[in-house]
Amino acid sequence: MTRKYERVPELSLKSFTQGSETDRNAFREALYDGFKYFGFIILKDHDVDRALLQRAYDTSAGFFALPEDEKQLYVAGQDGQRGYTAFGREHAKDSDFPDLKEFWHVGRQFETGSPLADIYAPNLWPARPPRFYETFVTLYDALEEAGLSMLEALAPSLGVADDYFRGMATDGNSILRLLHYPPVPAGTDPNHVRAAAHEDINLITILVAANGGGLELLDRDGNWLPVETEPDNLIVDAGDMLARVCNDIIPATTHRVVNPTGPNVSRYSMPYFMHPHPNAVLSCLESCKNAENGFVAKYPDITAGEFLKQRLREIGLAA
Numbered sequence: 001m002t003r004k005y006e007r008v009p010e011l012s013l014k015s016f017t018q019g020s021e022t023d024r025n026a027f028r029e030a031l032y033d034g035f036k037y038f039g040f041i042i043l044k045d046h047d048v049d050r051a052l053l054q055r056a057y058d059t060s061a062g063f064f065a066l067p068e069d070e071k072q073l074y075v076a077g078q079d080g081q082r083g084y085t086a087f088g089r090e091h092a093k094d095s096d097f098p099d100l101k102e103f104w105h106v107g108r109q110f111e112t113g114s115p116l117a118d119i120y121a122p123n124l125w126p127a128r129p130p131r132f133y134e135t136f137v138t139l140y141d142a143l144e145e146a147g148l149s150m151l152e153a154l155a156p157s158l159g160v161a162d163d164y165f166r167g168m169a170t171d172g173n174s175i176l177r178l179l180h181y182p183p184v185p186a187g188t189d190p191n192h193v194r195a196a197a198h199e200d201i202n203l204i205t206i207l208v209a210a211n212g213g214g215l216e217l218l219d220r221d222g223n224w225l226p227v228e229t230e231p232d233n234l235i236v237d238a239g240d241m242l243a244r245v246c247n248d249i250i251p252a253t254t255h256r257v258v259n260p261t262g263p264n265v266s267r268y269s270m271p272y273f274m275h276p277h278p279n280a281v282l283s284c285l286e287s288c289k290n291a292e293n294g295f296v297a298k299y300p301d302i303t304a305g306e307f308l309k310q311r312l313r314e315i316g317l318a319a
Contacts (some may be wrong), residue, residue, distance in 0.1 A: 008217070008227055008235075009034045012045040013146060016153050024153070031150065032157035032250075035238050039253025040217055040227060043150070043206075043234040048142045050232050053208055055131070056139050056178075060268055062129035063104060064180040074104075074124050081175060082107050083124035085317070087182070092196035093314045100184060100194045100259070106136045106176040116171060119278060140176045143206050143234075143272035147174075150204065150236065151274075158246060159287030168276040169203060173308065175275065181214075181267040184259050194267065195257035200239035201311045202273040207235040212267035218254040227255070241276065241307065244299050247288035278305030 009030055016027040034041035063071070076083040087102040107123055110116040125133045151165035158164075181194040194214060207215075209231050216224040217237075227235055243252040257267070276282075282304055284297035 005034065005037060007225075008038050008040045008042050008229075010042040010044055010229065010233070013043050013047075013149060014045040017047075017149055028153050028157055031153050035154070035250045037220065038217060039251045040235065040237045040255075042227075042229045043146065043236055044230070044232075046146050046234055048139070048146060048208075048234065052135070052139055052142065053232060056135050056208070056270060057268055059129055059132055059135045060104075060178040060180070060270065061266070063126060063132065063178070064102065064266075064268075066126075066128070070126075071102075074126055076105060076124075081105055081173075082121050090316055092198040093311070095196045097189070097191045097193075097196065098316075099196060100188070100192055101179055101181045103180065104178040106140055106178070108171070108174060109137050109140070120173065136176060136178070139270070140174075140272070143176065143208075144174060144274070146234065147204060147206050147272065147274040150206075158285055160285060165203065168280045168304075169274055170277070172277045172280070173275040173304070174202075175273045177271050177273065179267075179269045179271065181212075181257065181269075183264045183266060188259075193256065193259050197254050197256040198315075199243075199252035199254055200237060200271075200273065201241065201308060202239040202275045203242045204274050205237050205239055206272040206274065207237070208270040208272075209233050209235055212260075212265070212269075214257045214260065214267060215269075216256055216258060224256075239273070240311070241282055241304060244282050244302075244307075245285055245288075247284050247290075247293050247298050249288050249290075275308065276304040278303060278308070280304045282307060 011027055011030050015023040031041060071084050074084040076085050082105050085103050088098040090099055108120055109123055148166050151169060152162050155162050155164045209229050215227045217227055219225045238250050238252055240252045242250055281301050283301045289295045289297060
């Protein structure tokens, strides 16, 4: 592929949500190009409030600073989709070395009696720190709206209606993950890293830029490229589900979080994993069957729910 960018492109979401048709078309083209080349883009000028982001980081750090026995009160179920997952449980697909991280999952919040209660487990909520529920329900909703806008912008480039991916993701099994990478213990086996090389499972991931470096993507030339931006920007990458639907025209890019080479301090990040509804079928788009792939689908159809279960088993979060 012709190299169009030297670094992950930064796009203004407002140029799509509030811009002229020319602006909107330019955003669509840059989004598609960035995803095709890097599997990543960086989003600025979004509507996720700066004060909310700061409060979310402070609240997340407050939770992870709690005593271990208190955090253990909220240990997630077998599939790790709600609540707390302890340090060293998750590993990358095909890796024998657990990642050096702990995390909390916030799922979709719904009212008592909602039909979604038959599909999703309820969220767990810790007693402290204060405003945990309010902060992360608000952040979840804000990141979801940003994600839906991007999926809408992507659809025409793939030959489907504007609402194609929005329909898949509405009431989807999306997860907000609060991540803590503690200081790396002295003498740690170098095979253990904060997050080993992996691809995300979902449609797209929206990552609130972390308060610490370490994120790297593997570019098309086989080089590891640091992904860095301003703290208020959002880093967006394509996951396996989108790559599957696109016949890998948009790849799920391999990325990792390396151990610190400078001050050995905690790193916090907050990725929002945008998933389809479990019954949505991941089926190759007709526009993505071309001469390069022999005009055929590379992968058989599968529901998003079944694909998620398969991948959770592969990373150690399900039996």
